[in-house]
Amino acid sequence: MTDASLKAVDERQDGVAEELATRPKIIGARVKRTEDPRLLTGKGAYVDDRKVAGMLHVAFRRSDHSHALIKSIDVSAARQAAGVVAVLTAEDMSEINAVFATSRMRDYHTTPITALASKKVRYVGEPIVGVVAKSRYLAEDALELIEVEFEPLPVVIDPETACLPSAAVLHDDAGTNVLCFREFKTGDADAAIASAPIRVSGRFRFYRKTPVAMENRTYLAEYEVGRDELTLYTSSQVPGIIRDALSDALDMPGSQLRVIAPDVGGGFGGKASLYPEEIFVAVAARRLGCAVKWTSDRMEDLAATSQGFDQIVNAELALDANGNAVALKADVIGDVGAYSIYPWTAVIEPVQVVSFLPGPYKIANYLGRVRGVATSKPPTGPYRGVGRPTSTFVTERLMDMAAQRLGMDPVALRLRNMIQPDEFPHRIGSGIIWDQCAFTECLNAACDKVDYPTLRARQAQARAAGRWFGIGVACYAELTGIGSRISVAPGMPINTGTETAKITIDSTGAVTAAFGVTAMGQGLETTLAQVVAEHLGGRVKDIRVIQGDSAAVPNATGSYASRSAVLAGGAATLAAKEVKDKIIRAASHLLETGPEDLVVEDGKVSVVGTDRALTFRQLARAVYLEMRRIPADKREELASTKTYDPVFGTSATAAHLAVVEINPDTLEIKLERFVVAEDCGRLINPMIVDGQVHGGVAQGIGAALYEEVVYNDEGQNVTASLVDYIIPTATEIPPIEVVHIEAASLTTLGGFRGMGEGGTIGAPAAVANAVADAVAPLGIDILELPVSPERLFRLIENSKQHKDATHGHET
């Protein structure tokens, strides 16, 4: 960031900070959520709850092959089946344009995204035929009657062999399975490593996960024949992106195409991309002239929703004899699955891994290389944390390995290497610039919370008694609320850097605030109402927040990348202030008093020190309905639309600390304590922030200990139910203790830094370090996640054998 732009945001920031300091704070209050009453009483409106007359239902015949040519499809019997209205294959949809996730990045290959597979299938679960029938039951019945003849091709499962020239290629147009390649270089890592006295390294493996939102994906397209208007109700985090993509695919203007995400039952990134089934229901509804719905079942969700966190990282960290890190080198292979997902591309996750590897540390020399490799598995996409759970896992494991080698305390080693409070902004080896980040503050706060020296003493006692007791820390930063100068995915042409708020007071005095962001559980209706109320002088309960609707504002994308509080919060601030100015101008005329004597608070405008006041309702009537109260040339609509662009964005930071005890007999890993010290800038609603941290950490613990999507050699998913893909229950997650640092961001309006993903970024590394610490006396390193009891058992057995073998040699 240039000095001039920093100065500009500083100035903007000052104004806001000043104002916030002088007023009662709605921003910062633990306001209970306005969305709760409907959700608690069974009156939420999720897509699958919606029912319209004549609605038809879809079931998909999916591929049971990992990689195969489609030789023929026979749907004639299915077309005759009871209740079936249409059976569609790729051939029937040839007029629909394929969608491509493009990127300006060199060495990137895109892949076509279509509703149904044509000619070739590339993962088990890929949709091939869509049956549209009067009920889901009847649609599924007809699936049995479809005959697909396949010619199997070599399965491409292992990402390392998929890179080899001898590997079968999934996309002939790309000519290679390596869909992207990138290198980041600062200094000379090889030379620095060669001359360093301390070197630690490993082959780290983070195995594939899947987001598992409790609501499966579901889409309902409604069609108005007379106007050729299509409305898609979708369980999506990005209705604006879907609207724009469908506009291209179906060749329809946005005015005839509306995409609405009503109540959404969790997303975590799994609902942030365009899906084939979404295109299918839209096409089918228009084709058949009626409403068409598809609701995924859990098996389909585990087979065909975007997955994530599937990387192999060979990394080495070098330090001098005093424990100062001098170089980091990493080679990353990201298994991206069969397609480059829209709009994020296959690049997003693997490149984030190499971008964030240097983390919060000063490391002068860095070399990071990454390849994103296609395999015959479902596409990967954004999943809470995106790449950073892996980068944090690797760097934080290396830090602990180095501390062990140096005989240094791991916290002390980190504090020594961290970018210090007076060293910001700081550019790390991959080029990311950290604005003022609370690295040392967070780590110290987490340690204070547990009384770290005492905890270490307790560990020594436990160890002496033969117990396996471990402590692990992990520190990281993430870029949040990023503006138009940085793409969420490298080289992605879609602008993810702005958000718009449209605030209106109508003629009844009601306040409506419309946004392009989308809530899928994070309580945006409440937090955005808080921001609007604060700056407008309204009451939270009176503000109706509209979100998740592509028609609400001209351009919108949605919610991802921990951006909504920063971007929508910023836009809300700007628009609310402008409406407030208009209120004051109108009131000053109506109450015949100077603007400086007016205050707007609690939904009314009053003359200071008097009982003269107008409620929003009275004011709105005077402005809109009562002729001649305000002269025509002075009358203004009480509305404002503002777009906010943080340009660069900001960053959020945290330190996680986990305490584990492992049962040496059963190898059960029990989390004794989990502490998060975090800085997401100014808090809008601490209650909601705590909830986001709890949930993120729970997913991180799942990633560290339980969750793994497993594909066998035939490319079949052997974890295709919630019995096999295990997510944590209430008995596995300990109480999570959260400490807030709240260092307001200097680069965003309102000082918000954004959050939501962080819990999942820090927790896997902290848990891995705690487990490694617990088993350190056995001479075991933890290099793979999840570290299930089974994996731990194998590690222990291997190390025993290894010891026996070495012992054998010696004697």
Added chain:
Amino acid sequence: MTEPVVIRITVNGVEYEKSVEPRLLLSDFLRNDLGLTGTHVGCEHGVCGACTVLVNGESARSCLFLAVQLDGAQVETVEGLGTAHAMHPIQQAFHECHALQCGFCTPGMLITTVDLLKKFPEADDEQIREGLSGNLCRCTGYQNIVRAVRMAADELKAREVKEAAS
């Protein structure tokens, strides 16, 4: 396909007589035939607990029942608990404690809690966690749910004491 069967079933105190296909799941019957969409379906294989309802007073997974099996039964769903303006103490406690985010698991959690607190009104945190372990939530990390259940337990006990005294 076998012929539809007529069943009589009481849901949230209302009696229904409906003709259903033998293969129709109770969850689909509640959601599609009765329009009670508060009961959610998260897995259709009995693992997630989102579809939990009370059948004759006991918590049960509506995705594992066929509607025809419930001829003559009493069923309670989340819609029978309380309304937005007059919430049940358990719903109120979930609201106070921020025990829901996306709300998808919530109806199942609420109904499970009704059953749990009926059986173990004195449940401690560990028993609460155990009692909720058949209900998956991907959003909250469970902590606030456990807190809410404890708050609801206290409130329900206090009410009982008050009623006994009056």
